[in-house]
Amino acid sequence: xxxxNFDRIFHALSDPYRRAxxxxxxxxxxxxxxxxxxxxxxxxxxxxxxxxxxxxGMVVSEKVGRVRTFRMRPDAFRNLASWIDQRxxxxxxxxxxLESLMAATPEQKDH
Amino acid sequence: MSGALDHRTFxxxxxxxxxxxxxxRFWSDHALKRQWNSCHRDWDVLEDRFDFRDDGIEHLxxxxxxxxxxxxxxxxxxxxxxxRIVYAYTMRKDGRSFSSSLVTVEFEGKPSGTxxxxxxxxxxxxxxxxxxxxKGTGLGFDCLAEVIQAAxxx
Numbered sequence: 016x017x018x019x020n021f022d023r024i025f026h027a028l029s030d031p032y033r034r035a036x037x038x039x040x041x042x043x044x045x046x047x048x049x050x051x052x053x054x055x056x057x058x059x060x061x062x063x064x065x066x067x068x069x070x071x072g073m074v075v076s077e078k079v080g081r082v083r084t085f086r087m088r089p090d091a092f093r094n095l096a097s098w099i100d101q102r103x104x105x106x107x108x109x110x111x112x113l114e115s116l117m118a119a120t121p122e123q124k125d126h
Numbered sequence: 127m128s129g130a131l132d133h134r135t136f137x138x139x140x141x142x143x144x145x146x147x148x149x150x151r152f153w154s155d156h157a158l159k160r161q162w163n164s165c166h167r168d169w170d171v172l173e174d175r176f177d178f179r180d181d182g183i184e185h186l187x188x189x190x191x192x193x194x195x196x197x198x199x200x201x202x203x204x205x206x207x208x209x210r211i212v213y214a215y216t217m218r219k220d221g222r223s224f225s226s227s228l229v230t231v232e233f234e235g236k237p238s239g240t241x242x243x244x245x246x247x248x249x250x251x252x253x254x255x256x257x258x259x260x261k262g263t264g265l266g267f268d269c270l271a272e273v274i275q276a277a278x279x280x
Contacts, residue, residue, distance in 0.1 A: 102136075102225070102246070102248065103136050103138070106138055106244065106246070107138060109162055109163055110138060110140050110162075110242075110244070112161070112162035113140075113142065113152055113162040113163075114140065114142055114143065116152060116158070116161055116162050117142055117143050117144050117148060117149060117152060118143040118144075120148075120158075122144055122145060122147070122148045123147070123148070123151065
């Protein structure tokens, strides 16, 4: 996995407000007003967090008239969320355990 | 659910300590295999069947702490002792398959150990489909938590 992808995801998720916005946006698009409502922070701060998420490639926004709507990018979690990568990582971890166990276990004489 | 599928083949090569017979033991012996193969210590094992022979079945059913029933069902097609294991398996979550794979494990004796080649040809349903999307963040954050835990453990 490219380091840059890790970096932006971890940075985006390093803030509880940003995590809450992502949590909300994974359920569907939302306007800035809708995102700000449960956040208990001022609108400029909300916009700042959303900009971090947008620059980090996690979300995209679109302005229609005076209303800006944010949505998750379909590939936002691609690398992290992929079952395929997860499967491969799990197998690598399992084989690490296999290697240690084999080294720690004596060979049987009858083979 | 849409028909979005993802196919992937991945190959993992490892030089293992010991002879091919030694390596094969860890794949063919039920207790030995469980020592390295299952990584979810906090999952309740509801069923654990391991019938290691041609046309035999391996069947594991777990309940996760969140109450989700996870299942792995495998069918061994070809077992060549100390040389090769060919099997297919499917992974299910709450009774629904989300991936099916064909796996070949090969063991080759080397002066310094055993070269194991693990080849998995997998078909994954798109995790963005179906109930995952309805549940919102489920998968993404589950995986993230695993990544973070793995990173902390290293």
